[in-house]
Amino acid sequence: MDRNERIHALHRVFQARKTPITVPQLQEELSCSRATVYRDIAYMRDALMAPITGDGENGFKYDRSEDDRFELPGLWLSSEELHALLAAQALFGRTSANILSSALAPLQSRIDKLLAEQSGGKQWPVERVRILAHKARKMDEHAFRLVASAVLERKQIQFDYRARSTDERTRRHVSPQRITHYRGNWYLDAWDHDRDGLRSFSVDRMSQVKVIESPTHDVDEQQLSKHLADGYGIFSGEAKGMATIRFNAKSARWVADEHWHSRQEGKMLPDGRYELKVPYSNGRELLMDVMQYGADAEIIEPVALREQAKTLLKLALSNYGE
Numbered sequence: 578m579d580r581n582e583r584i585h586a587l588h589r590v591f592q593a594r595k596t597p598i599t600v601p602q603l604q605e606e607l608s609c610s611r612a613t614v615y616r617d618i619a620y621m622r623d624a625l626m627a628p629i630t631g632d633g634e635n636g637f638k639y640d641r642s643e644d645d646r647f648e649l650p651g652l653w654l655s656s657e658e659l660h661a662l663l664a665a666q667a668l669f670g671r672t673s674a675n676i677l678s679s680a681l682a683p684l685q686s687r688i689d690k691l692l693a694e695q696s697g698g699k700q701w702p703v704e705r706v707r708i709l710a711h712k713a714r715k716m717d718e719h720a721f722r723l724v725a726s727a728v729l730e731r732k733q734i735q736f737d738y739r740a741r742s743t744d745e746r747t748r749r750h751v752s753p754q755r756i757t758h759y760r761g762n763w764y765l766d767a768w769d770h771d772r773d774g775l776r777s778f779s780v781d782r783m784s785q786v787k788v789i790e791s792p793t794h795d796v797d798e799q800q801l802s803k804h805l806a807d808g809y810g811i812f813s814g815e816a817k818g819m820a821t822i823r824f825n826a827k828s829a830r831w832v833a834d835e836h837w838h839s840r841q842e843g844k845m846l847p848d849g850r851y852e853l854k855v856p857y858s859n860g861r862e863l864l865m866d867v868m869q870y871g872a873d874a875e876i877i878e879p880v881a882l883r884e885q886a887k888t889l890l891k892l893a894l895s896n897y898g899e
Contacts, residue, residue, distance in 0.1 A: 580617065584621060596636075626647070714779075721763065728754075728765070731792060732753075732788050734751060734786060734787060735749065738778055741782060751778075755801070763781070768793075775801070817857070819855070819856050820855055820856075822877065823846070823852050823853075823877055824851045824870065828851070832851050840856055842855075864876075
């Protein structure tokens with residue numbers, strides 16, 4: 578731990594405590610010598626004007642009448658925080674279709690400056706942090722900016738929407754509730770004023786977006802979560818049932834560690850297979866996820882979902898002839 582990290586750690590310790598902390602305790606906290614503790618405290622007092630009171634015999638603490646007004650100058654980062662910032666920098670620069678890289682350009686420049694200040698001239702190998710987009714779709718950056726702004730500023734919007742399932746184009750008037758990044762793509766959860774209900778929209782299917790200077794109709798968070806977070810995946814809605822899927826022993830080693838849903842239930846079976854139960858409202862996306870495992874997965878129940886899977890597999894097989 579270098580001095581910057583120790584100063585940051587000392588500041589956190591003093592902020593969190595109301596009673597003095599002894600030098601031996603600080604040695605253990607900072608993993609350093611007694612002399613180093615005294616040097617760091619002297620530096621904080623003399624150079625940073627930290628309101629440290631006490632002595633080596635009785636321990637040190639912040640003067641409670643002053644500590645609320647004291648903050649370390651600049652931004653101090655531990656090595657773990659610095660490395661996390663490096664990963665964030667890589668993420669900003671490599672998001673799908675660069676949709677965030679230009680929007681976050683001002684923040685990117687500040688991150689670059691901060692990293693330069695913290696590195697002491699060292700060149701960080703940012704290219705060794707890889708962010709790979711998977712099945713990300715192209716999106717109108719202008720539309721994304723307007724949608725995101727409307728969500729944050731709590732304003733209504735209008736837009737043309739071309740549904741992917743039917744290819745039908747409609748004009749929608751909605752109150753944005755939240756924007757969600759899911760599997761490399763962005764979705765808007767909103768109250769649809771014309772249909773008088775909650776709907777989810779894929780932002781890449783929006784065009785002619787217009788922000789309306791009217792406050793949003795806000796939906797209660799509990800109702801929002803129940804409608805949009807109960808079922809499986811982005812095709813969510815109030816859960817209508819629980820699906821049971823069994824994976825063979827080979828796939829179980831992967832699936833047992835995966836997060837499919839906040840209310841999933843999973844258990845290893847005596848024969849090495851893994852049984853997963855997830856709530857769902859629309860089986861379309863759940864079926865897509867299960868079928869990517871091919872013969873390694875089997876839908877046990879409900880029967881209707883199992884029959885849908887059988888139908889889809891037969892149709893897929895028909896594409897290859899007899």
